[in-house]
Amino acid sequence: MADISDDALLGDYDPAAYARPSVTVDLVLLGIRRGRLSALLMRREQPPQAGRWALPGGFVAIDESLDAAAARVLRDKVGLDGAHLEQLYSFGAVDRNPRMRIITIAYLALLREEQVEAAVRAGQVAVAALEGDPAAAIGEDRAPLPLAFDHQAILTLARDRLRGKIDYSDLAFAFLPPRFTLRALQDVHEAVLGTPLNKPAFRRRMLDRGWLVATGLREDEASHRPAELFTLGGARRPARSQ
C-alpha cells in the first residue's frame, strides 16, 4: 500500500498498474404502503447469497456518472422512471462482498404509491415494511426477510437519513401525487417518523412554510367532508443543508 500513497493524484502515477475495486450503485427504494414506510427488494437467484433479499444495483460503467448509473438501474431493473433519486452514502468495507472487492454508492429513491404498485406488478421486486432498529424488512407474512451483504446497514441508514430530513426538506412530497391533502401529507410524515403528530401544529407549520398552494379543489370518493387539495408550489428552499 505504501506505493499507492505516493503522490497518486499529483504525479503521473499510473493506477492501471494496480488492482481496482469494482464500483456499483445500489438503490434503496422507499415508499409508503398501508401507512408504513416500506422498501422494495429483489430476491437473489444466484450465489453469492442466493435466496437472500438485496437492493437493486448495478455496476457503474466507465462512461456514465453515478447519478446516471442510479437512474439506469431504476429504469432497467425496477422498471420505473422519474422517481426522486439522491445519493445516500458509499459503502466500501473490504469484505462486504465475498466474491470480489465492490464499493457501492447507495442511492435513496422515493416512490409514490402508484410507482410502488407498478414495480410490484412488474414482478421484479417485493415490498417489505421497515421496522425496528436496525431497520428490519418485514414481509407480508410479518416474517423478516433475510438481507444480503451489508444491505441491512444501508437500509437503516436510508431510513434514518429520511427521518432526519423529512421535517425541513421537501422529501415528503416525493411520496405523494401532484395534488394531495394535508392529511395525506401528515400521513407520510407519520409513516416515516413512526410516530403520530399533532394535527393543528402540523397544519400551521406546513402552511406557514409557504410551499403549499391551495387549489380550491377537493378530494372526492370520501364518505365524509372532503379535504382541500394542495400542490407543492413556488418559492421553496430547504431551511438547512443535509
Next chain:
Amino acid sequence: MADISDDALLGDYDPAAYARPSVTVDLVLLGIRRGRLSALLMRREQPPQAGRWALPGGFVAIDESLDAAAARVLRDKVGLDGAHLEQLYSFGAVDRNPRMRIITIAYLALLREEQVEAAVRAGQVAVAALEGDPAAAIGEDRAPLPLAFDHQAILTLARDRLRGKIDYSDLAFAFLPPRFTLRALQDVHEAVLGTPLNKPAFRRRMLDRGWLVATGLREDEASHRPAELFTLGGARRPARSQ
C-alpha cells in the same frame, strides 16, 4: 451499457471484462483559524492542473476500506493522526478528471488549531479561509486560490454540510482541545456559521443539552476574569441523523 445492466449483481457476470473507474478518497480538511473556517489545500506540482490547489487525496487500494484509505491519506499526505473523519459525499461525473475516469469519495476531516498549525509547519499544505457562496478559498493575501477539478464544489458541500450539522451534532468539539471554555465553543459555532450568536441563549442551549461537564478548572493566561473549562462528557446522542 445495456450489457452491464444485465443482472450484474445477481448472476455470475464478470465485471473484470469491463473497464473500471479508478476510485480515490479526497479529504476536506477544515479548521478554525483566526476566527474563520479554513481549509487545508495542496498545490499541484504536476499536470493535470499544475499550479492549482487541490484536496489531499489518494487511490483506494484493493484491500483497504474507504475509511482506512481516508485515514492513510491523512497520515501520509498531511502528516496528521487522530482527526475527526467522516464521509461526506461521492463525486463521479465522467469528466471530472481529464486524464482518466476517477470516482472520488470525499471525506470531511475536522482539525484542532494545533493540528492545523502542525500541518502547515510540515509544509505540505496551505491554509485558506472559506468565504462566499459557492465557497472560495481565500489565501493569506486575500486573493482566491484557483482550485483543481471539481474541488470547489466539494469544498462548498463540505462547508454547507458542516453548517447544517453543527447545531445538533457534536462536530464542533472536533475543533476544540479536550478542555475548552463556552466562549471558545461559541467562537467555533460562529466561525462555521459565519454569523454572531446570542450568548445567553447559546449557553443555555449547550448546558441544557447535557453533553458538557464542568471541570471546576478555569482558563489561565487571561487578563480578565477567567472562564470555566468544560469537557465533552457522558451521555450524548445526536438529536437527529444527518
Next chain:
DNA sequence: AAAATAGTGTCTTTCAGACAGTATACA
C-alpha cells in the same frame, strides 16, 4: 339526524433573542 373527518380558536408551555445587570479576574 348521524357519522365521520376537515379545519380552527385558544390556552399553555417551551425556548430563543435581547438587554441589562452582577461577578471576578488582572492591571
Next chain:
DNA sequence: TGTATACTGTCTGAAAGACACTATTTT
C-alpha cells in the same frame, strides 16, 4: 479602582402541544 470579560436574571415574542370546538360532506 478601572477595565475587561464571565456569567445570569428577566422580559418578550415566536412557535409547538393539547384540546375543544365549529364546519361540511355522505349516508
